[in-house]
Amino acid sequence: MTTFAEFNLEPKVIQAITELGFEEATPIQAKSIPIALTGSDMIGQAQTGTGKTAAFGIPLISKISKTDEKIRALIMAPTRELAIQVAEEIEKLSRFKGLRTLPIYGGQDIVRQIRALKKKPQIIIGTPGRLLDHINRKTIKLEDVNTVVLDEADEMLDMGFMEDIQAILKQVPDERQTMLFSATMPTNIQKLAQQFLKNPEHVSVIPKQVSAPLIDQAYIEVPERQKFEALSRLLDMESPELAIVFGRTKRRVDELAEALQKRGYSADGLHGDLSQNQRDTVMRKFRDGSIDVLVATDVAARGLDVSGVTHVVNFDLPQDPESYVHRIGRTGRAGKEGAAWSFVTPREIDHLHFIERVTRHRIPRKPLPTLAEAIEGKQRITAERLLEVVENGELNEYKGLAIQMLEQYDSVQLLSAAMKLLTGEKRETTIELTPEDPIRAKRRKPDIRSGGRKPSNFGSGRGGYNRDNRSSSGGAGRGGYNRDSNRSGGGGGYNRDNRGDRKPRPSGSTDTRRAPRSEDSFES
């Protein structure tokens, strides 16, 4: 166990860490913080939800002084929502130190950003497109930057940001510290590293499997046309606290969100064609729980940290294994458990096996929930809700009528009727989604790690460290970590997103970057 006290951090930074409820450092934090504090370049890889943001954030803020009026650190992220989220976390970590952070992303009024820049932030967190825009307008000058972080570096590369990043880094002095972080490091990341990093230290906390260990993964074989029915049954059966459902295209996301709403679920969609306002609203609603199901393209696959996401459903399989790892990593974070299910059409089974090979994890098959199971699941939830009211509710004003009714009707009959009413009959709307073509299996070497380096062996081999929020047996060795549940203001609403900042690519209706890329590109 590594405590934050061991890193010789300033008391104000320790205070912020304590306030965030972090009790001990996660493995990637334990390994990277001391290295990053020396100023050395580094490549950091660790499973989703294991605290990479603080792993680079803590050393970064330690280098900056409150009285500084120059931009000293630049963090780049692939999506707007991620830029906003990282900015919030850095803000929280530097709160007592009194540093100024500013997210800079597309879709937001540039005049407003220029005004905010006048307040002399020391840390800028941005998406490449908008950053470049400011650089060209000379509203952002990077000549005093001494730390650069590329969060989700492989994704930015994949999205075609290489040139933008090159152009941005040309503005930053060579005498700087550069760090790359991601849960996945395909071999082509080496190209980026060679160009931008000097003798980087590789810090990898990836045990046997790349995906996070606390995620219960399964696949359900289901024909394209039955996917929607399968999804409603799953949602009924499991009643997720919060769920993210990934669809392949923007059209798919729109149709699916609408279909779910029609059936009476509290759902909304997120993709790069929405206005920034719409995106902000959807994310805020999801974070505060006013919608339970977020339907999204891969725009929500990377970095998004929403507490309470108990389920991820791949309504459509992703093209890339990396995307699979990141999508399912929206659950099972910070020591919590989660479930991730993937719908696989019969023709996509080979593609699933490919994902299994690359991620080095066998994904077990799960039967499609039956209608009976779905109904039973819904009823169970109704019964639970009812019993909660029995225990907590002020029921006196209902009792008179209840007694009267019981005199006339059978109690089982009455209770059943109440449950029926509460459960709500499923609305029998016919749902027709435009079918998506099956994904074809790709071929490449099973290597999702950086340069095929041997992963460091961490503890129990399950990513391991302690987390406290489970019963006594939940101690060491399952990838979690300790923190209490008071993430101050974690719901504060942001949106990262948007792939709207990236250059238009000929990817048809796929929101997600990667228009079909050539098989070779994985290896180069």
Ligand SMILES: Nc1ncnc2c1ncn2[C@@H]1O[C@H](COP(=O)(O)OP(=O)(O)OP(=O)(O)O)[C@@H](O)[C@H]1O
């Ligand atoms: N030492 C810690 N103890 C407890 N919780 C922590 C600790 N460090 C970070 N966290 C929390 O864990 C969650 C996940 O962290 P973060 O988003 O940085 O993960 P990540 O590794 O970047 O994941 P991803 O690969 O999905 O981007 C956040 O809510 C964060 O506040």
Ligand SMILES: [Mg+2]
């Ligand atoms: Mg992250």
